[in-house]
Amino acid sequence: MPQDKDQSKLVTVAIHTYEKAQILQSLLQSQGIPATLHNVNTVQPVFSTGVRVRIAERDLPRALAYIEDLKWDLDEAYDVLQEKSDLANESPDTAHVAAYKGYVLIPVDFSSYTDKIVKLGFHFAARRELHVLLMHVYTGTMPQMNFPYGDFTALLPQIQEASQQEAGKAEQQMTELSKEIDAKMADGSLPQVTYRTTIRDGIPADEILRYAKRNLPAIIIMGTRGKTEDSDYIVGSVAAEIIDRAQAPVLVVPEKIAIDDLMQVKHVGVATSFDQRDLVLFDQMMQLMKPLAPEYRLFNVSRSEGKWGDVQLQAIQEYNKQQYPDAHIEWSKLSEGELYAALEEFVANHQVELIVVNTYKRRVLAKLFNPTMARRMLFHAGTPILVMHSNSSR
Template sequence: MEDKLITLSILTYSKAQILKSVLESEGIESYIHNVNLIQPVISSGVRVRIKESDLPRALKIIESSSWLSSEILEEKSADSDSEKVPKVLIPVDFSAYSLKACDFGFNVASRMHAEVVLLHVHFTPIYIPSLQYDIENYQVPSGNDVTTVKGMIENIHKQLNKLSENINEKIQNGDYPNVKYTCVLREGIPEEEILYYIRQEKPLIVVMGTRGEHQKDLDLIGSVTAEVIERSRSFVYAIPENAPEKSLENIHKIALFTSFDQRDLIAFDSLITTFKDNKFEISFIHVNSHEEKRTWNEIKLAGIKEYFKKQYPQLEFTYLNIDEDHLLGNLDQFVQENGIDVICTSNYKRNIFARLFNPSIARKMLFHSNTPILIIK
């Protein structure tokens, strides 16, 4: 029987070339179809095709993700050693939530003398078999529809152009500060591409909405924003759907979760150094996980108060202990009574099992509070 060709992946031209090289290094013949011969470098929707009998081996290569490693995809520019312009990263999905992030992000960039990067990540499907699986609920185009991917890319470009026009108009009207900005379009899994960009470019801060387009439920444990706040190496400012609009200069009262750990002191100093032009009123919040530790925490708290009074005499501090069993209710009451503008917490690097089975305070707050959350790194 003839070994027919099947489509393994639909990628941009550059990534298709990388995948083709990796497959051939493993002894798998591959072919690239649907290439724009006039401008191949900017082609999108390029198909990598292989023999059907090679599919199991090829899928193992795809799943290993070795061809997406930073060593393969990293492109070092000639001026990589020169000083980079500081950046504020705003991931956008064209929803109202990401537009709200732009409102805050441009203000922050102006105050921090940085540029804005608008990053949109779109998903391109990996091999879709000819069997009639139910793919409608996953927003994955049919493998038989050759025009679907092209249409999707064209629609993304239209939305990106519309967003740029909207921002330009706001800058001209004085609604946004006149900050330089660029648009970056990437394909892949949104949270992974955002985190990859953060690792490579090291932005000063990432500004995101807490819910994206097509995400309707509040208990989205696997949402893009939740993954970014857990794993980002930069500050992350997450803005809830119903949060009141505030600019950076209007943020005065901060509630900061602390475990009385030395790492908290480092994170706090990073916060004050980064936003040195702001004068904050800080409320330290400690979550009591065990009743027997309460007395010990009160004793330690006395030393903490003395330390911060000496180190940061320009700041005002208050302190609060909250029982873990009543965390959300007590926090809501405290935020409302004290007019808290932002909830801060530091996410230490944790393994995947800790993230899945013991969600951090930041993740719990993300889908509960209408107060913006700042993750300190």
């Protein structure tokens, strides 16, 4: 009998350490959603990093909805089960940054567009008189060799050597980046900003989120590869994980974007659904963007006619005039039809250089993280996205 096509196609819903992946696998299976673990070290599973939790593509909407409805945080549950805390691993520099009331968190991976992300983050920090924390997370690798299980102890020297090599490489790259930053601040190509660095071993998204949750930044600014044909990458990407689970605003900048300073942004598109929480998050966004003054253009998340009546539009226009008398705020209704095409048209017609999305509706976020929707909207055509989070929903 031929195999069901839907069942044969698997997608990744999360990338975790082995222990966390096991927890999520058990939770999904308890809901009748078959889940498998991939990239598990066959010699010693507990040393596996970057373990993928994979499910049938047809189960993706149900799985995402269930994950969004969880009343507890997977990281917190894991930490409780393991009875551990990484506070003791704080370096003096990182602890110093944690004492600051406001800072910009910039995850870096030393890729070709790291310089652009650093420049954007430093300009943002300088205007707001904030400090910067540059964070790099490397994932120590377990040698993939087919040794008998009983001979695992023979691998320990190789494990330690591989970990030391990864740590040494990361430290060297961070040192080189710091030298470049210091030189650019000295010659005036970067603004003078107080910054610190930290290097961690683990899963990038987990380590970034854990630190940001304990030391809430003013904003997280990070890069992404942008639009890709690999839907599996999008579902499990670091950027998607950070957007979904962070409590602070997240600015995601695609690799090929020309902008390296938000001051260059003249046209901002803001997704809204006429919810009262939109007004609160819009105000937070306006405060975050100060002293910049681009043109803001609201556009509808809902395609329902009832939510975009003349009364609602007039009311929100009057509200904006009263609250932000000096701001240039317009609105547009997306064209009917396929969302991607409508968004493409909106971005092109109004020269939108930044899209702002609110995430108080976690089911909406789950919908956006459908592989194709994530590729088409959140990592849309090289357009940066600023994600505003409601603390009340976290």
